[in-house]
Amino acid sequence: MNSSIEFSSYPIGEFHELCLLAGKPSRPKILIVPPLFDEMNRMRRMLIDVMRSLANWEISTCLMDLPGTNESMLPRDQASLSLWQESVQSCADHMETNHIASFRGGILAVDLLPAADHWQFSPIKGRTLLRTMMRTRIASDKESGVITKVSELEELAKTKPVELAGNQINPTLFSELQSAHPPELQNQRVARLLTDSKPCDIGLEGSALWLRAEPDSDISLSKAIAKDLADWIGQ
Amino acid sequence: MQNEVDLTPDAAVRAVMKDILGLSQEQVDEFTSETELFGALPELDSMAVAGLLTELEDRLDIMIDDDEVDGELFDTFGNLVAFAEMKVAE
Numbered sequence: 198m199n200s201s202i203e204f205s206s207y208p209i210g211e212f213h214e215l216c217l218l219a220g221k222p223s224r225p226k227i228l229i230v231p232p233l234f235d236e237m238n239r240m241r242r243m244l245i246d247v248m249r250s251l252a253n254w255e256i257s258t259c260l261m262d263l264p265g266t267n268e269s270m271l272p273r274d275q276a277s278l279s280l281w282q283e284s285v286q287s288c289a290d291h292m293e294t295n296h297i298a299s300f301r302g303g304i305l306a307v308d309l310l311p312a313a314d315h316w317q318f319s320p321i322k323g324r325t326l327l328r329t330m331m332r333t334r335i336a337s338d339k340e341s342g343v344i345t346k347v348s349e350l351e352e353l354a355k356t357k358p359v360e361l362a363g364n365q366i367n368p369t370l371f372s373e374l375q376s377a378h379p380p381e382l383q384n385q386r387v388a389r390l391l392t393d394s395k396p397c398d399i400g401l402e403g404s405a406l407w408l409r410a411e412p413d414s415d416i417s418l419s420k421a422i423a424k425d426l427a428d429w430i431g432q
Numbered sequence: 433m434q435n436e437v438d439l440t441p442d443a444a445v446r447a448v449m450k451d452i453l454g455l456s457q458e459q460v461d462e463f464t465s466e467t468e469l470f471g472a473l474p475e476l477d478s479m480a481v482a483g484l485l486t487e488l489e490d491r492l493d494i495m496i497d498d499d500e501v502d503g504e505l506f507d508t509f510g511n512l513v514a515f516a517e518m519k520v521a522e
Contacts, residue, residue, distance in 0.1 A: 405451035
């Protein structure tokens with residue numbers, strides 16, 4: 198039994214980004230790509246619980262930071278979806294893993310690894326993420342007496358970074374997210390919550406933690422995810 | 433892939449409220465059309481409302497025009513379910 202978690206890093210271009218390793222740290226079996234923006238904060242605890250469960254079954258995992266998110270030194274307004282895609286490829290190469298488990302918006306960042314085995318939790322379109330963030334911006338503007346429209350934000354985002362729900366989204370990232378769909382990959386297994394009616398390979402009982410007002414855990418969901426991941430890699 | 437299952441607007445709204453508020457199934461099953469939401473539930477701030485609208489769009493395959501959204505919509509659980517039913521029927 199080894200459920201210790203330690204920091205490591207992976208190279209992306211001239212930089213290094215942090216990642217967390219659980220289990221036998223030298224060679225993680227599964228690379229975990231986190232959700233994007235606020236959803237990452239709200240689901241991180243749940244993901245760590247997944248990693249601990251898998252470590253107890255001697256399945257090692259790596260949870261990566263995407264450039265410009267979490268502890269990254271890259272300024273947040275310089276992040277882009279293409280950079281995140283490169284970083285997932287770079288981290289998978291560095292860790293020599295061929296199993297990618299991506300969550301929510303993180304699934305949009307796995308495009309460059311079409312030959313890998315993919316496990317995906319609750320895929321979401323980039324446009325849907327933007328929509329929630331724009332609604333939050335509009336609601337907070339409204340509370341300060343300013344009326345903002347979605348069309349105005351979309352126009353503004355074409356030329357300069359826009360602040361959406363605490364995130365600086367530059368024009369490249371905005372336009373990439375507008376057209377980003379979860380990729381249809383050859384070897385993929387899609388998991389969703391039981392309360393989600395869209396097609397999937399397995400429905401899991403649990404909460405949509407990305408909706409929770411504060412970050413929270415859901416131990417039974419973490420265990421269910423860990424079990425399905427373990428079955429998926431055949432262990 | 434498993435087949436898609438239809439989710440009723442009532443069930444979808446209940447499921448999303450359960451997830452936002454971190455309630456148990458029993459607690460959310462007790463919601464009636466008179467259950468007060470906005471104002472009575474501090475977790476339901478503007479950010480949560482933004483997430484709720486997008487999640488309902490996603491789960492019920494509907495589009496919600498933000499001009500249709502006013503304060504009254506979130507007064508009670510019944511208002512929100514009625515709104516979701518109207519959008520699904522459109």
